[in-house]
Structure formats: structure tokens, C-alpha cells
Amino acid sequence: MTISYSETFREFRKAQDEIDRIVAQLESFSGRLKRFPAETCFTSVPGEPEPPLDQFLGGARWVSESFPTPVEIQSAIRRRHFAKVRLHEIWAQMNGHERSQMPAPPKD
Numbered sequence: 001m002t003i004s005y006s007e008t009f010r011e012f013r014k015a016q017d018e019i020d021r022i023v024a025q026l027e028s029f030s031g032r033l034k035r036f037p038a039e040t041c042f043t044s045v046p047g048e049p050e051p052p053l054d055q056f057l058g059g060a061r062w063v064s065e066s067f068p069t070p071v072e073i074q075s076a077i078r079r080r081h082f083a084k085v086r087l088h089e090i091w092a093q094m095n096g097h098e099r100s101q102m103p104a105p106p107k108d
Contacts, residue, residue, distance in 0.1 A: 005090045005102055008083055012106065015080035022068045022076060029067065042067070 039057065042048075087105035094102070 005087065005094070005098075008086045008090060009103065009105075012080060012083035012087060015076050015083055018076040019073075019080060022073055025068055 042052070045052070084106055091099065091102075091105045
């Protein structure tokens with residue numbers, strides 16, 4: 001039982017780390033967009049005219065080559081949610097000794 005709990009806890013942490021990475025990327029992007037709106041661009045955006053905007057911007061600029069998609073964000077949130085649910089299910093089946101050897105499941 002504890003091996004399954006450990007594996008599930010690792011999956012939860014991995015999903016949380018992915019969410020943290022996405023949040024940091026979004027925060028960085030929004031901060032740069034706010035500070036340098038005329039210098040922000042993507043090199044390739046489906047549906048945008050060619051040539052890409054970055055070819056028209058002169059001088060210093062920053063380019064965001066990738067951006068988290070809704071699918072990536074939702075997938076990480078889903079993986080974290082189901083891992084948390086499973087952690088609580090396993091925790092409820094563990095005895096006191098087993099629980100004392102493991103970190104408690106996340107509350108939120």
C-alpha cells in the first residue's frame with residue numbers, strides 16, 4: 001500500500017511542478033508584455049499573416065517562442081486532481097503506522 005501511495009505522491013508532485021512551471025511562464029510573459037508591449041511577439045502563429053510580425057519590428061525585442069496551451073494547462077490540473085483524490089483514498093485505507101511513514105495528502 002505504501003509503494004502505491006509513494007508513487008501517487010510523486011505523480012502529484014510532478015503535476016504540481018508542471019503547474020508551477022506553467023504559472024511562472026505565464027507570469028513572466030504577462031510581466032514582459034506589460035513592460036514592453038511594442039517589443040513582444042511570437043515568431044509563428046497559426047492564422048497570422050506572413051511574414052511574421054517579428055520581421056517588421058526593429059531594435060531590441062523579446063520573442064516568446066512557446067506558450068502554454070489550454071490543453072497543457074488542463075492536463076496538468078487534471079493529473080494533479082486525480083492524484084490528490086487517489087492519495088486521499090489510499091490514506092483512508094492505511095493504518096496509523098503506515099501513515100506515520102508517509103507525508104499527509106494535500107488538503108487543497
